[in-house]
Amino acid sequence: MKEEAKVKFHKYLKSKGLKLTRERITILDQVFSVHDHFDVEDLLYMLRKDKKQVSRASVYRTLSLLVESGLVEKVDFGEGKAYYEHVFGHLHHDHLICKSCGKVVQFEDQVIEKRQEEICKDYGFRLDYHTLNIFGFCPECQKES
Amino acid sequence: MKEEAKVKFHKYLKSKGLKLTRERITILDQVFSVHDHFDVEDLLYMLRKDKKQVSRASVYRTLSLLVESGLVEKVDFGEGKAYYEHVFGHLHHDHLICKSCGKVVQFEDQVIEKRQEEICKDYGFRLDYHTLNIFGFCPECQKES
DNA sequence: TTCTATGCAAAAGCTTTGCAAATCA
DNA sequence: TGATTTGCAAAGCTTTTGCATAGAA
Numbered sequence: 041m042k043e044e045a046k047v048k049f050h051k052y053l054k055s056k057g058l059k060l061t062r063e064r065i066t067i068l069d070q071v072f073s074v075h076d077h078f079d080v081e082d083l084l085y086m087l088r089k090d091k092k093q094v095s096r097a098s099v100y101r102t103l104s105l106l107v108e109s110g111l112v113e114k115v116d117f118g119e120g121k122a123y124y125e126h127v128f129g130h131l132h133h134d135h136l137i138c139k140s141c142g143k144v145v146q147f148e149d150q151v152i153e154k155r156q157e158e159i160c161k162d163y164g165f166r167l168d169y170h171t172l173n174i175f176g177f178c179p180e181c182q183k184e185s
Numbered sequence: 186m187k188e189e190a191k192v193k194f195h196k197y198l199k200s201k202g203l204k205l206t207r208e209r210i211t212i213l214d215q216v217f218s219v220h221d222h223f224d225v226e227d228l229l230y231m232l233r234k235d236k237k238q239v240s241r242a243s244v245y246r247t248l249s250l251l252v253e254s255g256l257v258e259k260v261d262f263g264e265g266k267a268y269y270e271h272v273f274g275h276l277h278h279d280h281l282i283c284k285s286c287g288k289v290v291q292f293e294d295q296v297i298e299k300r301q302e303e304i305c306k307d308y309g310f311r312l313d314y315h316t317l318n319i320f321g322f323c324p325e326c327q328k329e330s
Numbered sequence: 331t332t333c334t335a336t337g338c339a340a341a342a343g344c345t346t347t348g349c350a351a352a353t354c355a
Numbered sequence: 356t357g358a359t360t361t362g363c364a365a366a367g368c369t370t371t372t373g374c375a376t377a378g379a380a
Binding site: 202203204206208209239240241242243246265 | 333334335336337338339344345
């Protein structure tokens, strides 16, 4: 699947007159090795642990390209910084976030997905994407309090 | 309704051992005069236009208190800064955002609200609040392209 | 009178950007 | 070869914070 993603990214870059560089491949590889959300700092840490040399600036720039190409999704938990997760090969999902311990649970829900399409139709909007974050308290944190 | 909000805020402050200052009243007044979302800069601009003297720091600090008290909601459109809107006296609503012109349409949907409660129950979460932003293209912007 | 709040400016985070040197096609 | 990309450090934004002074209860 990582190979498929690489092909798709290469196509995207070509269509925009951009180049597939060593750094971009390195970043894509790392992004598609993590099966959870991560922030820029996480990604840099993982890259450096593997002795892979990429600058912070390139990480930011490449993540933008990956988002534009549709391979990666930017997720906002309202923390004042962005998280990312690769979406290629996955169904879209939303997040349940524990306000106490920060745990994030992914879920997919067709009722909500469908309903959003209906709402868009009602308002004449053409739907592109959505972000749904539900904040609350996870079972463990409820027990503790 | 503004008076009710003021009473509720005063109660909240008292319960926390905090004081109802001139600045906090000024900010609350302004927040409850706007019937749309706004960012900190917008609020400061409105205050200064009315010759009301409040520092940026107090605006940030008071908005936090208003959010904690449940009178105001913080809204995140993924722009790297926060928007706010007063919610006292309103039903909770979500947002449809046009990616082209930036227009924001509010909507309320009971199907989605209910479904979220069910999802939380499934995962054992205690629901606190949620944020749902749907991004797409509004009717006008679709015509243009 | 005592404890909290304000304002200011500095600092803190995250992200973007200008530019010279390096790299891809 | 020519255009794009990289890395670095500086700058840009939003938001937070330390501290002396002012103000609420």
